[in-house]
Amino acid sequence: MFEDDATETRPQESGLDSREQELLVLGIETSCDETSVAILSGSNNLLGQVISSSSDLHQRFGGVVPEVASRAHVQAINPAISEALRLSGVAASDLDAVAVTVGPGLVGSLVVGVAAAKSLSAVLEVPLVGVNHLEAHLYANFLEIADLPLPALGLIVSGGHTMLVNMVDHGIYEVVGQTLDDAAGEAFDKVGRLLGLEFPGGPAIEREAAAGDPGAIAFPRAMKKEGFDFSFSGLKTAVFNYVSKAETAGQALNIPDICASFQEAVAEVLVYKTMRAAMQLEVPTIFLCGGVAANGRLRVLLSEACDANGVFLSIPAPVFCTDNAAMVACCGYYRFIRGIRSDLDVNPDPNLPLA
Amino acid sequence: MLILGIETSTQQSSVTIGSEQGIVGSCLISRGATHGEFLLPAIQFLLTQSGLRFSNISGVAVGLGPGLFTGMRVGVATAKTIAQALGAPIVGVPSLDLLAYDVRYSERLICPVIDAKRSEVFYALYRQVPGGVTRITDYQVGVPTRVVGEVEGRGLDVLFVGNGALLYRSTLEDVERSDFGALANAFPRATSLVELALPRFFREDFDRLYEVEPLYMRRSDAEINWERRTRA
Numbered sequence: 001m002f003e004d005d006a007t008e009t010r011p012q013e014s015g016l017d018s019r020e021q022e023l024l025v026l027g028i029e030t031s032c033d034e035t036s037v038a039i040l041s042g043s044n045n046l047l048g049q050v051i052s053s054s055s056d057l058h059q060r061f062g063g064v065v066p067e068v069a070s071r072a073h074v075q076a077i078n079p080a081i082s083e084a085l086r087l088s089g090v091a092a093s094d095l096d097a098v099a100v101t102v103g104p105g106l107v108g109s110l111v112v113g114v115a116a117a118k119s120l121s122a123v124l125e126v127p128l129v130g131v132n133h134l135e136a137h138l139y140a141n142f143l144e145i146a147d148l149p150l151p152a153l154g155l156i157v158s159g160g161h162t163m164l165v166n167m168v169d170h171g172i173y174e175v176v177g178q179t180l181d182d183a184a185g186e187a188f189d190k191v192g193r194l195l196g197l198e199f200p201g202g203p204a205i206e207r208e209a210a211a212g213d214p215g216a217i218a219f220p221r222a223m224k225k226e227g228f229d230f231s232f233s234g235l236k237t238a239v240f241n242y243v244s245k246a247e248t249a250g251q252a253l254n255i256p257d258i259c260a261s262f263q264e265a266v267a268e269v270l271v272y273k274t275m276r277a278a279m280q281l282e283v284p285t286i287f288l289c290g291g292v293a294a295n296g297r298l299r300v301l302l303s304e305a306c307d308a309n310g311v312f313l314s315i316p317a318p319v320f321c322t323d324n325a326a327m328v329a330c331c332g333y334y335r336f337i338r339g340i341r342s343d344l345d346v347n348p349d350p351n352l353p354l355a
Numbered sequence: 356m357l358i359l360g361i362e363t364s365t366q367q368s369s370v371t372i373g374s375e376q377g378i379v380g381s382c383l384i385s386r387g388a389t390h391g392e393f394l395l396p397a398i399q400f401l402l403t404q405s406g407l408r409f410s411n412i413s414g415v416a417v418g419l420g421p422g423l424f425t426g427m428r429v430g431v432a433t434a435k436t437i438a439q440a441l442g443a444p445i446v447g448v449p450s451l452d453l454l455a456y457d458v459r460y461s462e463r464l465i466c467p468v469i470d471a472k473r474s475e476v477f478y479a480l481y482r483q484v485p486g487g488v489t490r491i492t493d494y495q496v497g498v499p500t501r502v503v504g505e506v507e508g509r510g511l512d513v514l515f516v517g518n519g520a521l522l523y524r525s526t527l528e529d530v531e532r533s534d535f536g537a538l539a540n541a542f543p544r545a546t547s548l549v550e551l552a553l554p555r556f557f558r559e560d561f562d563r564l565y566e567v568e569p570l571y572m573r574r575s576d577a578e579i580n581w582e583r584r585t586r587a
């Protein structure tokens with residue numbers, strides 16, 4: 001069982017007591033190719049974090065290979081736990097809770113972090129708190145500003161997810177829209193691979209785009225006017241068709257222009273739908289999170305749109321946008337103080353829904 | 356010296372607490388719960404029932420496989436993290452050794468066979484020695500007919516044991532004067548693991564925590580395919 005909602009209790013009206021402010025939560029994140037362990041004091045005092053990525057091992061395959069990622073997690077998890085404790089100056093026996101991502105993600109990767117978290121929880125006799133990876137991405141925002149106002153509209157964009165979610169309150173989410181096919185980051189990876197750029201595609205495309213003209217090629221803005229769901233496979237196909245047409249005609253490809261135009265199409269659709277949802281739902285705050293939130297063009301366009309519409313925008317530092325355990329510990333902290341616990345027989349769920 | 360043994364390299368998950376005085380308790384299950392669902396609740400059940408706590412455990416032993424990738428990872432990650440949190444030493448033992456040890460009283464050539472899926476098996480050959488068994492080949496993966504060829508070449512009476520032996524019995528029976536292990540020996544068990552690991556704990560012949568890894572015996576499909584493509 002993931003959690004027992006019946007045991008959930010709301011925090012006291014008087015706010016957090018001093019013990020809650022000093023709670024030490026160890027967070028573990030292994031849902032994809034990052035093995036990360038962090039120790040958080042209270043809601044947002046990050047004492048230490050280790051992020052070990054197996055990204056290099058996946059490079060030649062042009063995408064994350066689940067079996068390769070799983071093997072790397074087994075090697076990396078225990079050194080990461082030791083190092084995070086050492087960096088934090090915390091003894092394992094001082095911990096108050098262990099938070100771990102239980103889904104969504106790659107099941108072979110998730111099981112490693114969950115096994116380690118259960119073991120720590122059982123041996124140290126502290127509660128285990130299972131965390132939803134998408135919820136954790138939203139909490140990356142609370143690492144920098146602890147008292148962010150809610151409700152807020154979260155745009156979660158990564159290699160695995162593209163989702164608009166209304167965070168009504170802590171632990172209360174309404175999914176507003178999501179991708180119907182590829183995630184935004186996945187589209188970056190696939191286009192990057194097509195253009196012969198290195199994996200992951202996001203940073204590589206952004207680097208190339210810096211020298212290109214975003215208006216050079218009119219790639220489609222898929223489903224821009226329809227609802228709040230996203231679709232990126234059509235855009236990806238348009239880039240593929242553009243490239244094969246140019247190659248057939250014997251024209252040299254202008255990689256920077258293709259990258260800039262593709263990036264512009266992705267960013268424009270994301271920003272347009274996010275702003276329209278914020279207006280329609282009358283939510284005054286937007287959280288941008290997930291690996292693609294590190295994209296500079298998306299940050300600029302969304303900031304401009306928020307400024308123009310009087311919406312407050314929170315974007316975590318890049319290290320907290322990509323997968324990390326600090327956000328898991330933060331999310332775990334908020335779940336812990338609401339009384340949420342996971343049992344030691346919790347099973348990772350690769351398709352765990354947010355709401 | 357109380358040792359916690361964890362073996363999850365086949366569809367059977369098992370945990371045992373035991374010492375040189377005998378087995379304190381053991382739990383095993385072969386279907387239903389996943390390895391990860393079973394493991395910690397089973398360990399806690401054993402501790403509670405025996406009136407022990409984690410702090411009474413002096414060492415952790417783990418079955419390394421070969422076998423199911425996810426099962427091995429759950430077992431190894433759990434054993435390593437328990438050892439790490441306890442500050443206790445860890446010893447890893449290949450799971451084929453456990454199967455061979457279970458039938459150590461046989462004077463036949465001993466061939467533990469674990470189902471490797473994809474019509475293949477993991478296997479190795481052992482023979483009886485005073486106090487146990489000794490392995491006389493590498494750990495291998497191959498089709499059952501390869502096992503037949505390797506065993507026949509030795510011209511000895513053979514005892515096949517393990518779930519792979521049961522699964523491919525009709526093929527392995529081609530070996531003359533072959534015999535098959537009992538159902539009770541179909542899967543590597545944590546009881547044998549504790550027994551095999553105990554002398555290593557007494558000798559302080561521990562493994563380095565960070566270096567304990569499942570015995571995969573196979574690379575990932577992506578790596579195999581990639582090499583095939585780049586060679587072509």
Ligand SMILES: [Zn+2]
Nearest residue numbers: 133158290323
């Ligand atoms: Zn993520």
